[in-house]
Amino acid sequence: MNTIVFDPWIGSRYESENHFGRRVLVLGESHYGDVSEIRPTFTKEIIKRLGQDERCAFFTKVSKVLLDFDADTYISDSQRSDIWEDVAFYNYIPSFVSEDARVRPNSEQWASAQMPFKQVIDILKPQFILVLGKELGAQIPKVDPSIQVCVIQHPSTGFSYEEWNPVFQKALSVAVNG
Template sequence: MWNKVKVHPWVGKFYESTELLPNKTLVLGESNYATEENFDSNLVIACIKEHIGENSDDNFSRFATKIRRVILGRETKVSARNFWENAAFYNFIQYRVGELSKQRPTQKMWDDSAQAFEELINTIKPERILVLGQENWTNLLSHINHTKINDFMSKFIIGDNEVIAGFIVHPSAGGGYFTYKEYGPIAKHVVLGSKAFCVQM
């Protein structure tokens, strides 16, 4: 199925026909962190499976829980399994960056991952993309044909696909940069808002 994509996306079983979300939604993370022996094409899929199962990694589960809550609300009753079975997740960088998040991707990693992202969009055809992280967003805009909607949102034009995308501060950001109060409304607007409303905003 994949030619350029090296680390396969998680695609929930209800992604194509979701009734939980109003649009086919891709959550776009930035980088893959793992030991050399644990890094393979199924890394992202395994992380989500563990998160919605019983043997979850605490760090990833905290991160994934923040994503669900920033979109659906901090007090949401929607379970992790229900949310992720209705969404897709993918990390833009298609390489192992290191074992710790303080290690940063090189410019070559950004450049060499762009074609894989285009392949992903042309294959799973999301209608909305929530991008995690300012640096992720900035690098993405430098590689993807797009039309600016506002400071937080753009319309991506990839092949025959026109996709509404927007970003929030990365949920793992320290120092109090990520807050539900500030970024919850943006995430909800990107993922849950109507196409017309987003374009007019």
């Protein structure tokens, strides 16, 4: 039984010939909004609009991490948009956490996320998962040991490129070079 509520974003180069040489899944924590907005295409629409078409601080920071840009390096609109074609993106919590941002998932929401997450992993078959947030990293179930998992600080809370870009780059290097 399919329990996926929000279909993941899958970039056009996710499967092959991408920037990373691996299938990279970027794992966010949750969406927020009015329950009347829940639909399977919601995540795809958000990445297209806020990751590619508009400048949104969260998605711009994630783009800069993926490209190993520091705080002082400007990311062009085309660079920001293009990097999302190289990855898949999925938010772990399969419901809106709240109508407002910065609300934490409750225990039922964390528990309800495990099965859809496992289904997404089975479908996408990522080789590398970039987890956006330490608490999220502590909540996700174990994945196949062949999948490299890298947990970094959530980009919206006191994020430091100096601290977290090297963590991502080192983990990615291990995944690519074995």
